[in-house]
Amino acid sequence: MNVIVCIKQVPSLANVKIDLETGRFKRDGIESVINPFDKYAVEEGVRIREKIGGKVIVITMGPPQAESALRETISRGADEAFLISDKIFGGSDTLATSYTLSSAIKFIGNYDIIICGKQALDGATAQVGPGVAEMLNIPHVAHVKKIEFIDDKLIRVERMMEDGYDLIESSFPVLLTIIEGINSPRIPSLRGKMFSKKAIIKTLDAETIGVDAKKTGLNGSPTQVMKVFVTQQQRNYGKKFSGDVKEIAVALVKRLSKLGIV
Numbered sequence: 001m002n003v004i005v006c007i008k009q010v011p012s013l014a015n016v017k018i019d020l021e022t023g024r025f026k027r028d029g030i031e032s033v034i035n036p037f038d039k040y041a042v043e044e045g046v047r048i049r050e051k052i053g054g055k056v057i058v059i060t061m062g063p064p065q066a067e068s069a070l071r072e073t074i075s076r077g078a079d080e081a082f083l084i085s086d087k088i089f090g091g092s093d094t095l096a097t098s099y100t101l102s103s104a105i106k107f108i109g110n111y112d113i114i115i116c117g118k119q120a121l122d123g124a125t126a127q128v129g130p131g132v133a134e135m136l137n138i139p140h141v142a143h144v145k146k147i148e149f150i151d152d153k154l155i156r157v158e159r160m161m162e163d164g165y166d167l168i169e170s171s172f173p174v175l176l177t178i179i180e181g182i183n184s185p186r187i188p189s190l191r192g193k194m195f196s197k198k199a200i201i202k203t204l205d206a207e208t209i210g211v212d213a214k215k216t217g218l219n220g221s222p223t224q225v226m227k228v229f230v231t232q233q234q235r236n237y238g239k240k241f242s243g244d245v246k247e248i249a250v251a252l253v254k255r256l257s258k259l260g261i262v
Helices: 036-052 064-075 094-108 128-136 190-198 245-258
Strands: 002-007 009-011 032-034 055-061 080-084 113-117 140-150 155-161 164-170 174-178 202-204
Touching (some): 002 036, 002 064, 002 094, 032 036, 032 064, 036 113, 055 064, 064 080, 064 190, 080 094, 113 128, 128 174, 140 164
Parallel strands (some): 002 055, 055 080, 080 202, 113 174, 140 174
Antiparallel strands (some): 009 032, 140 155, 155 164
8 A cells, every 4th residue: 555645844833924025935044844734644644554554655845955854754654755846846826736746646656545734834725635636536535534444445534524524435546635633643763763864855856747837836826926914913802791680781782783793
């Protein structure tokens, strides 16, 4: 059972800054970390391999420094990693990113399951996972909270819904997006850290994976950022009503009416 896990390196929330002119995150000099949701995806991939065999391949699309995130996933149990990196990928929106990742996955080939975190912390669109599945023309299940059963022929998962969960079965290949809490990501072991330092991270550029330059980067991104601004924190003060129950009720109704709530 071969599993491909898609991860993303994102800016640490503690130091996030936005370039107001370009609408992009300022990444220079900012600590980057593995997208928190993707740690669950890596862990789930490793657990599948431990249960029924195969290997776990992790990929990420990003600049050369994203290699450090890939090495961390190897220290957490992944077998192999690919960095999808090329200057023409810069500025990709979710559509262009989905296209580029799906092209890389086609190049790698020989996969049964693709696992992604439910969304990236720096965008929170939750569009890339399903987008990759659509471009690969394979089924996908979003917001998976538990893998209930898996063998070499099918997988049965619990998909989180607002009023409970759906139980869904699928054949392979299939793409899953994983929610937080599906597992407890393991801490990298000393042996894993040593292995990750020696691991060879393969870089795949645009020519290697055969992407169309018109479909990636800014050229392939129909989403345009029109305006970016930092919101000011609003301080909402409560109002205290006093008196007997009847007086409080009358005052509360008047207040709610004034606010247009009732």
